[in-house]
Amino acid sequence: MADESPLVIFSPLTGQPVIVSEARARRPGGGGAAWRGECPFCPGNEAMTPPEIWAVGREGGPENGPGWRLRLFPNLYPALVEVEPPEGYHVPKAAMPARGRHEVLVMTPDHHRTLARMEPGEVKEVLRALRRRYSQLCALQGVRQVVVMINQGREAGASLEHPHAQLFALPLVPPLCRERWERFSSSGSCPLCDELEEAEAGGRLVVERGGWVAFCPVAPRFSYEAWLAGRVHRPSIADGGEEELDGQAETLSLLLRALERCLSDPPYNLVLHCAPCGREGGFHFYWELLPRLGRLAGFELGTGMFINAVPATAAARALREAMP
Numbered sequence: 001m002a003d004e005s006p007l008v009i010f011s012p013l014t015g016q017p018v019i020v021s022e023a024r025a026r027r028p029g030g031g032g033a034a035w036r037g038e039c040p041f042c043p044g045n046e047a048m049t050p051p052e053i054w055a056v057g058r059e060g061g062p063e064n065g066p067g068w069r070l071r072l073f074p075n076l077y078p079a080l081v082e083v084e085p086p087e088g089y090h091v092p093k094a095a096m097p098a099r100g101r102h103e104v105l106v107m108t109p110d111h112h113r114t115l116a117r118m119e120p121g122e123v124k125e126v127l128r129a130l131r132r133r134y135s136q137l138c139a140l141q142g143v144r145q146v147v148v149m150i151n152q153g154r155e156a157g158a159s160l161e162h163p164h165a166q167l168f169a170l171p172l173v174p175p176l177c178r179e180r181w182e183r184f185s186s187s188g189s190c191p192l193c194d195e196l197e198e199a200e201a202g203g204r205l206v207v208e209r210g211g212w213v214a215f216c217p218v219a220p221r222f223s224y225e226a227w228l229a230g231r232v233h234r235p236s237i238a239d240g241g242e243e244e245l246d247g248q249a250e251t252l253s254l255l256l257r258a259l260e261r262c263l264s265d266p267p268y269n270l271v272l273h274c275a276p277c278g279r280e281g282g283f284h285f286y287w288e289l290l291p292r293l294g295r296l297a298g299f300e301l302g303t304g305m306f307i308n309a310v311p312a313t314a315a316a317r318a319l320r321e322a323m324p
């Protein structure tokens with residue numbers, strides 16, 4: 001339908017891009033209401049989602065049926081679409097069609113098995129699937145940045161409870177991703193390796209396993225914010241081996257369990273940061289874990305600056321003490 005072609009529109013005052021997609025309004029909970037009814041992500045309800053792109057773990061059985069461990073499909077209410085707007089569709093001057101992909105990875109058949117409740121082996125399988133799709137999406141023509149995230153809890157923006165990740169393949173490099181990437185490519189040393197070193201010296205490390213470190217960043221935007229980075233410097237999740245996934249999964253698993261114990265199951269966003277597709281520029285990929293204990297308010301939204309009451313050292317100590 002012509003009136004539903006999503007657009008990326010740039011603010012004339014700040015240059016900040018906004019995706020306007022009317023399809024998003026139809027999603028469950030999109031208007032703020034809680035989702036009621038059958039879960040479209042539970043096994044047996046595969047027909048409630050778009051046809052799958054691929055699944056992991058289904059032995060034999062037909063596509064789009066139960067028996068999977070992980071299942072990937074296009075988002076039913078996409079922020080980005082594969083097709084150009086129809087001919088004659090009005091695209092404002094400061095806008096571009098929101099061409100790309102917006103996909104969902106259901107991380108487990110078990111409705112209640114959040115990432116924190118999974119065994120490290122299961123977390124590893126999730127990471128391996130995200131890595132595989134990340135690489136596939138980055139290789140598509142016109143894709144400039146792939147953003148991967150997990151929203152846990154309604155207050156963190158999840159409209160469905162069933163544990164799932166989302167992947168966005170974007171036709172542009174979003175402003176924060178660009179700023180971050182430029183900082184990496186213009187610094188003489190790696191700002192993340194430097195920050196890791198400082199975190200260690202400053203008592204901000206939370207846990208380390210298999211070459212992966214969880215720590216509280218020096219300038220946390222959110223209370224108990226933690227980052228997860230590898231000791232080995234790589235531009236994206238795409239090119240590590242199996243061993244790298246082991247350390248990543250075990251450290252992430254421990255961090256999430258500590259967070260769950262420390263704050264009794266808080267909502268959070270977990271966001272993967274990689275270099276723009278095909279542009280390494282000295283980037284060092286990492287995950288941000290952003291607990292959502294309060295709402296963003298006028299100051300944050302109006303200025304892009306954050307106020308946080310919990311210093312990183314105190315957050316790291318509390319998370320270390322809550323470590324299973």
Ligand SMILES: [Zn+2]
Pocket residue numbers: 039040041042110111162
């Ligand atoms: Zn479910």
Ligand SMILES: [Zn+2]
Pocket residue numbers: 190191192193194233283284
């Ligand atoms: Zn580095």
